[in-house]
Amino acid sequence: MRFELMYESFFKIIEGIPLTLQVVSISTVLGLALAIIVALMRISGKKSMSIPAYYFVYLIRGTPLLLQLYFVYYGLGQFSFIRDSILWPILKEPYWCGIITLTISTGAYSSEIIRGGILSVSKNFIEASGALGLNKIKTFLLITLPITVRQALPAYGNELILMVKASSLISIITLMEITGIARTIISKTYAPVEIFLVAGSIYLIINFIIVLAVGLAERKLGTVKAN
Amino acid sequence: MFEVFSFGSSGWGDEMLMGALMTVLVSASSLLLGILIGIIFAACKLSNIFILKIIANTYTTIIRGIPELLVIYLLFFGGSGAVMYIAKIFGYDGYIELNAFTIGTIAVGAISGAYSTEVIRGAVNSVHKGQFEAGKTLGLNGYGLYGRVIFPQVARIALPGIGNVWQITLKDTALISVTGLVEIMRQSRIAAGSTHEPFIFYTAAIILYLVITRLSNILFDKAENTYSKGFVSKGAL
Numbered sequence: 001m002r003f004e005l006m007y008e009s010f011f012k013i014i015e016g017i018p019l020t021l022q023v024v025s026i027s028t029v030l031g032l033a034l035a036i037i038v039a040l041m042r043i044s045g046k047k048s049m050s051i052p053a054y055y056f057v058y059l060i061r062g063t064p065l066l067l068q069l070y071f072v073y074y075g076l077g078q079f080s081f082i083r084d085s086i087l088w089p090i091l092k093e094p095y096w097c098g099i100i101t102l103t104i105s106t107g108a109y110s111s112e113i114i115r116g117g118i119l120s121v122s123k124n125f126i127e128a129s130g131a132l133g134l135n136k137i138k139t140f141l142l143i144t145l146p147i148t149v150r151q152a153l154p155a156y157g158n159e160l161i162l163m164v165k166a167s168s169l170i171s172i173i174t175l176m177e178i179t180g181i182a183r184t185i186i187s188k189t190y191a192p193v194e195i196f197l198v199a200g201s202i203y204l205i206i207n208f209i210i211v212l213a214v215g216l217a218e219r220k221l222g223t224v225k226a227n
Numbered sequence: 228m229f230e231v232f233s234f235g236s237s238g239w240g241d242e243m244l245m246g247a248l249m250t251v252l253v254s255a256s257s258l259l260l261g262i263l264i265g266i267i268f269a270a271c272k273l274s275n276i277f278i279l280k281i282i283a284n285t286y287t288t289i290i291r292g293i294p295e296l297l298v299i300y301l302l303f304f305g306g307s308g309a310v311m312y313i314a315k316i317f318g319y320d321g322y323i324e325l326n327a328f329t330i331g332t333i334a335v336g337a338i339s340g341a342y343s344t345e346v347i348r349g350a351v352n353s354v355h356k357g358q359f360e361a362g363k364t365l366g367l368n369g370y371g372l373y374g375r376v377i378f379p380q381v382a383r384i385a386l387p388g389i390g391n392v393w394q395i396t397l398k399d400t401a402l403i404s405v406t407g408l409v410e411i412m413r414q415s416r417i418a419a420g421s422t423h424e425p426f427i428f429y430t431a432a433i434i435l436y437l438v439i440t441r442l443s444n445i446l447f448d449k450a451e452n453t454y455s456k457g458f459v460s461k462g463a464l
Contacts, residue, residue, distance in 0.1 A: 062394075062440040063433050064401030067412060071433065074425040161292065168294030172405060179296055192305035200293040207292045 006194045009185050013199050016178040020206075023095070023177065024167050027102035028160065034107030039114040053111070060108035065166055068105060073097040073173050098170035105166065110159050117152030118144060150221050157214030161207045168203075178202055231422055232431065239418040239428070246414030247435045253331050253410060254397045260336030261396065262389065265343025272348050283344065290341035295399055302334040303406045331403035339396040346388030350381045383454040390447040397439060411435050 041053035060068070076082050076091055083092075090096045121144050129139045171180030182199035186192050232240040271283035290298065311323050325333075354377055362372040404412035415432040419425035 059433070059437070063436045064398040064412065066401045066404070067415075067429060067432055067436065070412075070416070070425070071429040074419060075429040076426070078424065078426045165292075165294040168296045169402075171296070179294055179300075182297065183300055186300060186304050190304065192301050192303075192308075196297060196301040196305075199297055200289065203294060203297070204289070204292045 002191055002194055005189060005191055006198050009182075009189075009195055010198050012185060013178055013181050013195075013202060016176060016181045017202065017206075019175065019177040020164070020167050023098055023102065023170060023175075024160075024163050027099045027106060027167075028163055030099070030103040031106035031110060031163075034103060035110035035114050038107060038111035039118060042111065042115055043118060057108045057111060060105055065101065065105055066169055066172065069098065069101045069169055069173060072101050094170070094173040094175050097173060098167075098175060102163065102166060102170075106159060106163055109162070110156065113152045113155045113159060114148065116155070117148035120151045121147045150218075153214060153218050153221065157210065160210050160214070164203065164206055164210065231418070231424060231427065239414075239422070242414055242418065243411070243428075243431055243435065246409060246411040247439065249328075249408065250397070250400055250410040250412075250435075251439060253328060253335065253403065253408065254393070254400050256332045257335035257339055257400065258389075258393055258396050260332060261339030261343045261392065262347075264336065264340030265347045268340065268344040269347040269351060272344065273351060287341045287344055290338055295335075295338050295402055296405070298338055299331075299334045299402050299406065302330055302337070306330045306333065327403070327406050327408035330406060331400065331408045334403060335396060335399050338399055339392050342392045342395060343389065346385050346392060347381065350385035350388065351377070353384050354380045379454075383458075386447070386451050386454055390444075390451075393443060393447070394440065397436070397443070 038053045038056060041049040042057075044050055072091070073094060082088060091100075125143050125147065126139060129143045134142065167177065168179035171177055171183060174180075176184075178199055182195050186195045189195070230238060232238055232243065234241045268283040268286060271279040274280065307324050310325060314321075314323060358376060358380065359372070362376040367376060400410060401412040404410060404416065407413070409417070411432050415428040419428040422428070
């Protein structure tokens with residue numbers, strides 16, 4: 001063990017934390033919006049809505065994230081109509097390609113969590129709110145949504161941890177976040193175990209904080225019996 | 228547009244299929260290694276020995292909390308060194324280099340082992356206590372009890388979970404392309420680079436992964452049905 005090296009590399013690697021957190025939080029927020037849309041499409045009961053949503057989720061869950069990242073970063077740039085379009089300033093940046101890919105990925109995975117949460121809301125609640133004279137939108141916002149959030153929170157906490165882990169892939173498209181910096185130091189110093197311990201601990205701490213925060217939110221919101 | 232996928236020396240069709248075969252091979256060997264690791268660590272977690280529990284819990288926490296890519300880098304850069312270090316203890320002083328397939332299998336196997344551990348632990352826990360007691364009453368022990376009575380039940384309960392682990396493992400093998408193993412991901416990168424057609428090669432890779440996923444789903448469903456004979460069918464799922 002080279003403790004001095006671990007000490008030095010610690011200060012280099014923590015410089016990657018802001019980028020990791022930035023990418024994770026932006027794509028989590030955007031992905032949540034996407035997930036709600038996809039989940040509502042899937043349970044809409046209209047085939048023209050639910051079938052595209054089903055295949056979108058199937059496509060994303062059936063392929064590796066790295067492949068999706070390559071597809072967005074290298075694949076789309078092949079076409080001149082994309083390079084000429086107004087989207088190109090965004091699509092040529094590895095930063096935005098990373099965010100787009102992670103957004104789509106978490107959108108697909110979380111839509112299943114949200115769908116499960118919405119479906120777990122008992123019909124009795126919906127009927128009761130109808131009996132009280134609430135319209136559909138009010139029922140969704142005041143009854144379905146709060147219960148869904150509570151139901152889906154534990155599974156969504158797992159998804160957040162998966163997102164932190166998945167964000168390490170953007171180092172492959174040249175972004176210098178935690179894993180990217182760690183890899184650079186490993187190939188310079190050839191001390192894989194030491195750097196792994198440093199970078200790994202940083203990830204464990206981030207994920208531990210997420211676990212604590214989600215646990216706190218769960219306790220604060222309380223639990224409801226689904227039936 | 229499709230002539231790039233022709234077979235033989237002029238196209239990439241056969242190379243892509245070989246890449247798909249490599250993906251299946253490395254996923255399958257990683258899954259098997261992972262199940263082996265899973266059985267060992269599930270036994271540790273279920274044992275009453277404190278230190279074994281700590282070791283098993285540390286392993287699953289680390290693997291589930293740290294990016295797969297970091298684990299792969301650790302084994303890719305440190306794997307040969309570790310093997311040489313162990314060989315040195317046994318008196319071998321030469322240079323050993325592990326090939327990409329072995330390192331990939333160990334890395335992805337270590338990752339999928341953590342998930343398998345939880346699946347197997349859950350499955351063993353869900354076997355009714357009466358089954359153990361009944362087996363002992365019949366005078367069974369060791370292989371007779373665990374091999375003939377408990378294992379078939381654990382296998383049946385764990386199978387859907389192992390199916391999920393297989394899907395995760397299959398996708399994780401894409402990451403070992405960064406270490407140079409020529410599977411679907413690496414092959415499509417090479418092809419995309421030399422033909423300047425990244426879009427169609429990554430699309431082809433997406434299709435290959437979806438085909439493998441679909442086929443393995445069918446296989447796992449069949450296996451589940453075979454192992455669930457005599458149990459209430461799960462209905463129109």
